[in-house]
Amino acid sequence: MIHIVFGASVSGSLKFVLKEMGIEKEDKVISFREMFSIGPVWKLHETNRLQARFEWMKRCVSEEYDEWLDYKQGVEKAFNQIEATPKGTHITIWTSNNSHEQTGLRFIVYLLKSYSMDISLINTTDEYEEILEVKKGKYTPLHTGEIPPEKLQVIYEQGHGKFITDHDREGLEKEWLALADGRETLRIWQNGRIQSVSEDYFDAFIINRAKKLQSKSQTNDFMKSARLIGEVLGHLNQYVGDSFLEYRLKKLIEAGIFEAKGCLLAMRFYDVRLKR
Known part of the structure; x- marks a missing residue:
């Protein structure tokens, strides 16, 4: 076998x-x-x-x-x-x-x-x-x-x-x-089937979870990128892995939707927040 x-x-x-x-x-x-x-x-x-x-x-x-x-x-x-x-x-x-x-x-x-x-x-x-x-x-x-x-x-x-x-x-x-x-x-x-979707399919979900996390913070300060990715993973009913979610987060940083502080080399090296 x-x-x-x-x-x-x-x-x-x-x-x-x-x-x-x-x-x-x-x-x-x-x-x-x-x-x-x-x-x-x-x-x-x-x-x-x-x-x-x-x-x-x-x-x-x-x-x-x-x-x-x-x-x-x-x-x-x-x-x-x-x-x-x-x-x-x-x-x-x-x-x-x-x-x-x-x-x-x-x-x-x-x-x-x-x-x-x-x-x-x-x-x-x-x-x-x-x-x-x-x-x-x-x-x-x-x-x-x-x-x-x-x-x-x-x-x-x-x-x-x-x-x-x-x-x-x-x-x-x-x-x-x-x-x-x-x-x-x-x-x-x-619905019991594989469906192909656009690469940015989860972007709105990432943004929404970031808003919820930032609303809990009185200072609206930066959050660990790993904290945000973990939050998304914990509420997502699809299995795509943390690496893909971080890849999309970096795309959102490039698009100016998030701002980052630190080195983007690895998730543990930088913090993010929605751009004010």
Whole structure:
């Protein structure tokens, strides 16, 4: 069995689970350290299109602490592992109800379209709500990486992973081609579907949260940029990551909507406030 996941956090949790179950030597994990809800996916399945995505993602991924190098090498490694997957291997793809993992699911299924192998799907959002009996309206993790290892193990052991039929695969492949035909750089999950939107889609939300934070401050002084990004993340029902939100914050600074104090090299180095 080879498990395919989207993100370093869920990769670490799943590897821990497999070790706890004593099957870490039989079951392997391929992790795409990507954020498929952001950045271009235009013709990404074609040769040499990954470089165009890297060029765009470099705007969002920090070069501090070798983050950019780790990201780039991690993505390239995952691609190589997919290409080297032996035919006849059973693949399990882990996903949840957000544009990041759902886009990743369609991309991987397309990459494996010529491979003769069984593919199963575990939707952690659905399994979390069903197995852990989450009441309607209660908190459900926004992405698989938010699920702690002990609950992830319950999902793996008691869940009902779905076998992807040939018909399912064809549908997912077509949906990928539709996504890969567009040049948008932001995708959201809405009404059970991936929807491509303009890159500035969340700008108004960032501004609104900044207004709320500044209204609580009697001095209307600068706030830590990390404080604002954290506030946005805490109230956003989409999974796009803090790096993208900081990228948009910097765009708003460039546009003169926010003013900044400090060095924009990394989030911890500067403060912001809405321009007076």
